[in-house]
Amino acid sequence: MNVRALAKGGGLVALIVVAVAFPQVFTNPAVTNYGVLALIFATAAVAWHIFSGNTGYISLGQAVFFGSGAYAMGIAARDWHVQGTGVFELLPLCGAVGAVIAVPFGLIALRVRRHTFIVVTIAIFFIFQLMAFNFWFTGGSSGLGSPFLTWAPVPYNQNFYYIALAFTAGSVVIAWLVGRSRFGLQLRAIRDDEDRARGLGVKTMRVKLTAFTVSGALTAMIGAVWFYYLNQVEPQTGFNPLFDLTLVLMVFLGGLGSISGAVLGALIIEPLSLWLNTQPAFSGSLSEVMLGGVFLLVVLFMPRGIIPTGREYLTKLRTRGQPAVSAADADGAAAAAQSASSVNSGGAR
């Protein structure tokens, strides 16, 4: 053990304390609202990372799961007359719906390689949006409302904050376990060279499909939470093309291939876009323009994202002015390399 590992552990504890204390310090519902939505998006971004970040197959169809989870909860609560906090017991069902959708979706979309995959996910996304508009049980274009929760505004947001936080933590743990497992290695082998991975005995279709299903189930559950939080889902908000783009933007801003990058990106982008929407100067369509502009800046000037770029910068700072290899320095470099490979589930490219 050394100082750096201790610092990392301490940082993690501090992060957890801050995350837990946040709604206790800022009780204003307008502020906690930012927190809830940011955590919901963080969960969705980590779920995206589990499949797309690891395999390099960019999915623009995550909204299929998000919307399906929301609709599954709405329909189940309506038809089975579930009320109040009992609705949360439907969450595993929503996850199952996401998984059940992910299997045929994946079987179709994962037959094709990268570019085409992206487009097929978009096409399937539009089929789902169309179904949400036109099926008899989805409430058409006016969508579905959720059962009423008799919580006062302050604990309402706080409770949802902790639910969303639990989901974020859970998905981070899952993503971390996936990243350091043999399964995660197989996924990254597919990213680097799919044909070679298959040649080495990776059952590529099965591995990709498993990751896609896990990602879909998580996204569906958080979609259901999102729905219950907002009390409302319409076809164009549940199955929102911007949702996918926003997720991808978050991950690219934070750093493609790293879990911390996905979380960080969500925690920056979602509050920012919520705030932009409240500013009269950027109201309506201009917030879209801003989102696109931020995106372009990120892709052009920091294509690898905050976390990898920052880590590189830190390493440079640390090694500057110490050209002679001392024992302590070599130790530090080894520890840095180790921590880099354990934190960054993307691993060395």
Added chain:
Amino acid sequence: MAREIITAIVDGILLGGVYALMAVGLTLIFGVLDIINIAQGVLVILGAYLSYSLFTKAHIDPFLGLLITIPAMFVIGVVIHWAFISRLRGTERTSMTLLVTYAVALIIEGILFKIYGADNVQISPRYVNSSAHVLGVYIGWIYIWGFILAVAGVAVVYALLYRTRFGRSVRAVMQDETAARLVGISVNKVAALTFGIGVAVTAAGGMEFGATNAFNANSGYDLISRLLSIVILGGMGSVGGALAASLFMLTLESVVTVWQPTWAVAVYYAALVIVLLFRPRGLFGRKAVRAQ
């Protein structure tokens, strides 16, 4: 019933020609630059709004206005390529360009909303509502003129590709970029011009789309998903495939609409999914390149 189906088939083919023109631009861009231009849909809408503004503000006939809008869209395409796409390098280039074009689409859409608002508009010169009566079937003149325009546009693109020196460079880059570079082709220039041409065709497609449909800035999403389906079905990078696929898809949708207006679009996407199950590279797709 029989008459309705015949009308539907004719409509589908005529509309398919217009979609073919837009899809050819998309597939060309993919073939040469290896990128998927998500902005194509909203660029079509931009082209439509340009024609709309020229028609309502300056009273220039939409067909005549193409003399202005096609060069304008060409310049926009070259600028987009220069500003954003030519700057991307590296292994993640394809996914990055996809995101960049998506961002460009968002920006254009936001600006169009700001300028024109959310109301649906339509380009409506006098002849939009008059129709020809051929063999017992009524066909709108605008569809006929649009089809002729689209055929002319596709013919121009074909001639450019197969009858000019520039076209030979384009095809060389499509086949093997490195080899093309080695024999002295300026790949960057070819890429910029191809992107410009791919975008320029949206001026004509957009004018026609705007004259046959009410549209607003949001219509781009629907369009791009259709265009992408067509391009994938035809095989990405195949110009002939895009032509065949757009005629097939639009006719299919038009015929299904006779029975089931709400689900016609779903049939359209379902056809894509079914074809991909059996031929993952599309109907006329090129051989897969290893580790793409």
